[in-house]
């Protein structure tokens with residue numbers, strides 16, 4: 001398979017006189033294969049939108065290399081722009097034009113036939129409201145218009161930054177079908193979203209970013225498998241013994257992923273019997289020891305270290321920081 | 334090319350463009366109509382009436398004069414002092430003369446196309462320049478401000494080409510509006526001249542001069558439009574251009590005027606922008622320094638400083654080029670979000 005999108009070591013640094021330097025992208029890598037629906041995940045402020053903006057030539061990177069459809073960016077952007085449809089974070093439109101005018105002007109600028117406008121309006125369900133001014137649209141209707149504008153050129157690569165933002169449940173399900181259909185017709189879709197259940201349903205592969213660096217990537221099943229492998233839930237006879245058990249296990253090199261009120265979640269456990277033995281040696285008796293299958297959400301929270309901790313308010317930018325050399329967990333392609 | 338046509342269409346679709354065009358039309362039409370009522374054709378009847386009126390006035394004042402002299406002489410006969418009330422020699426030396434009652438003064442105002450139309454070209458240029466400023470600033474300002482520019486750049490990533498095409502579309506539209514309205518404006522005043530005034534002595538040379546004034550008007554309007562566009566693009570907001578215009582006006586017309594007054598800088602008005610606008614139209618603006626005169630010593634030619642239209646062209650040209658270079662340079666460099 002060939003890569004439709006390649007990013008290597010991308011860096012973007014914002015400087016401000018007051019707050020100093022912020023590395024929004026800090027050596028970020030990403031690779032998307034042709035024909036895939038690729039999920040782009042990360043906590044707030046991790047650099048997703050910055051990546052997409054840089055890719056689309058809206059902001060200048062401070063370093064790194066990017067390519068779309070095998071063409072180096074930003075140099076080749078004018079030649080590939082016609083094959084890349086994109087929406088970037090709650091897109092805005094001139095409020096006094098109607099949806100049809102807005103799309104008509106874009107189609108004209110891109111030298112597309114006029115009937116294409118009606119096709120995409122039909123596709124996103126705005127047909128009957130297309131003559132009204134954008135100002136009068138609801139959030140979801142604006143989002144649909146944005147998706148329509150990205151689909152207008154019938155692109156090879158479709159980049160959608162939080163397209164589900166504001167969509168109703170029916171709209172989200174429709175979007176899911178649309179993405180699937182587009183991918184089957186040979187389009188490659190990059191999708192940034194915080195709705196991980198959705199991503200798990202429609203994406204073939206994902207990239208997870210935290211603080212401007214990639215923390216995980218690969219096909220969804222692989223990412224899940226790598227992280228559900230050896231995840232076990234432990235309950236003890238006496239709940240009060242849980243802290244001591246957590247300490248014992250940590251000392252013996254077993255990772256305690258989360259400590260809940262009545263159980264522990266362990267990860268990377270090869271032999272569950274080992275857990276049972278270690279605890280018994282300390283006079284702690286296990287009442288339950290179950291392997292669990294995790295979902296993308298738990299993997300995401302663990303990888304980015306953004307799971308809520310009772311009694312604490314996590315601030316943005318408080319997430320996993322990986323060193324430049326390896327990826328957390330050490331798996332993936 | 335497709336982008337140029339698109340931008341022309343976008344500009345034409347904008348409500349503000351249409352609204353401003355209507356306001357401009359209404360404003361110009363009102364000025365022309367109101368002005369046409371103030372002008373009266375000097376038909377033979379009107380001239381004869383004016384002649385009769387000044388004859389009558391002459392007669393009346395001669396009679397008044399005679400009566401005053403008689404009164405004065407009567408008072409002198411009574412031995413009264415008359416110098417103060419009637420002047421020396423009973424005012425006999427001040428007999429009204431016929432040439433003091435020129436019938437011209439009794440004529441109503443008549444519009445003279447040849448002499449006065451150039452002033453109306455300047456009025457026209459001012460109105461259309463205001464239109465160009467508002468439309469030019471908002472065309473690109475609103476695009477930046479609503480994210481339309483970003484959307485367009487996703488389709489046309491060559492930033493300088495996009496900004497340049499938008500500017501070209503704006504200037505084309507403004508030029509079209511100026512030429513069409515300018516023709517209508519000329520026709521309207523020609524009509525006022527023929528029906529309610531005079532178009533006498535409008536020779537080919539006069540038309541050539543009017544044509545040149547028209548070109549000056551067009552140039553001014555285009556420069557104003559381009560500067561507004563550049564300022565709004567620099568600030569990425571319509572209000573930036575309006576703010577800059579207000580600031581320049583306040584600094585130049587008020588601040589500098591006061592400063593040069595306080596410091597009594599000779600020919601201080603040469604630092605004021607409107608002097609250059611004036612000289613652009615009048616071919617030159619003359620500034621006088623009356624401080625060099627000592628009127629006690631009698632009549633005096635004050636020192637003179639001339640601002641030529643070439644200097645105006647330089648000032649406005651440099652300003653416009655600076656604003657445009659700034660706008661294009663930041664377009665190339667800055668991140669877009």
Ligand SMILES: Nc1ncnc2c1ncn2[C@@H]1O[C@H](COP(=O)(O)OP(=O)(O)OP(=O)(O)O)[C@@H](O)[C@H]1O
Nearest residue numbers: 014022024042043044045046047048049050051670
């Ligand atoms: N113009 C800017 N100036 C300074 N810092 C910026 C600017 N734009 C973005 N950043 C910073 O860059 C980092 C990445 O922002 P980005 O918008 O890419 O996050 P994101 O992953 O899209 O987040 P979200 O999920 O909230 O959309 C943030 O810390 C943000 O504050």
Ligand SMILES: [Mg+2]
Nearest residue numbers: 048049050089
């Ligand atoms: Mg974002």
